[in-house]
Amino acid sequence: MKKLNLSFGCWDYDRIQSLTNGTVQAEGIDLNWLNMPVEETFWRMMRYQEFDISELSLSSYLIAKDRGYPNFTAIPVFMSRFFRHSGIYINKNSGIKEAADLRGKRVGIPEYQLTACLWIRGILHHDYGVHPKEMNWLTGGQEEPGRVEKIKLSLPPEINIQPIQNDQTLNQMLEYGEIDALIAPRAPSCFLNGSTNVQRLFPDYVSVEKDYYERTGIFPIMHVVAIKDEILEEHPWAAANLYQAFVEAKQKVYEGFNQTAALKVTLPWFVSELENTKKLMGDDFWPYGLEKNRKTLEAAVTYSYEQGMIKNKLRIEDLFAASTLEEYTLI
Structure with missing residues (x-):
């Protein structure tokens, strides 16, 4: 055959x-x-x-x-x-010291529906009590401008979400403090290049992620x-x-x-x-x-x-x- x-x-x-x-x-x-x-x-x-x-x-x-x-x-x-605790990046001047401090902050995200972002929002909500409606979401290209959602979404009205400008990137906005945090599957280039303005929310993310697995059994x-x-x-x-x-x-x-x-x-x-x-x-x-x-x-x-x-x-x-x-x- x-x-x-x-x-x-x-x-x-x-x-x-x-x-x-x-x-x-x-x-x-x-x-x-x-x-x-x-x-x-x-x-x-x-x-x-x-x-x-x-x-x-x-x-x-x-x-x-x-x-x-x-x-x-x-x-x-x-x-x-x-394990996605490593995927939350913050501007050091944003006043964010722990997960609870994300409330009311401007949080960049390449696409709202990305699986990495789904998990991080779920973890922030269920483990740290920070609901997605408590953050102000900005979507767009991380390293190059112009990224859009691959799927049209119909989100709850309490979710505050808007696109960034066509000539902006989330990487630059994080570096310059125009957003307070970035949630993304890929590390932003400003972080990889050693920016003094940007760090992970969980610097010791391996220990945090191992604790998460031991508590939940979720990979x-x-x-x-x-x-x-x-x-x-x-x-x-x-x-x-x-x-x-x-x-x-x-x-x-x-x-x-x-x-x-x-x-x-x-x-x-x-x-x-x-x-x-x-x-x-x-x-x-x-x-x-x-x-x-x-x-x-x-x-x-x-x-x-x-x-x-x-x-x-x-x-x-x-x-x-x-x-x-x-x-x-x-x-």
Whole structure:
């Protein structure tokens, strides 16, 4: 039988390397991998549905499922995960010393619906008592002017949000104190370049994030893998075959990490970091599948619903292809 040829838009992660170099193959499928930055992949998939399979923002995916368009369905494979306490940057002259001080402040954000921003707003609300309505939101390009939301939003009226000027960037505004804080998945260049005006809200973010995980058991999910519904309708077996291949490809990464004769990763103390991560999070510290991620997914849905980006409290089971919901083992 001729293999199904499917385009796959995704960034260059170690956890897909075995799929892209052919070491691991999804049975019955040839993947045509298109390596692009995540922002480009998301834009093209949400606006134009250009790929058969795509890495996709979890927040954007929840909005699509809530609205019933675009029509794609995810498998419980999570390309990107990230503890996001590190993603809050403040101007040192803003008077912000702790999370509570964000109330009433001007907070820049590239797009309100970004998954990183969804998580940070949820954490600020649930862990620190700072509701999104208590901040003044400004949206726009972080490093280049002109960025707009990839999805038109209908937010609650109490959310004060407005775009910055077409010739402004959030990076410059943070540097010069025209905004008090920036919440973003990417570090602003002023911070990376050592600005004396900008710092993280949580300088010791690793300790804060480890404490968050120990308290909640949540490892925030940023990106899912979504498949066009028309593909699944014509080839319903494709979801499970793809899921199995992604699981196997991730296992190859774990196996490489466990080789200590030579470092697989370009970090001098990687072995120590791996040991510490396993001690905190277990051997499968980047889990796929629904049940191992139920609590994290339910938190994301709750935050999206509370923040007014989705209008219905989506069932976790309805987010993923049915054939990928249960794990099975060979006897």
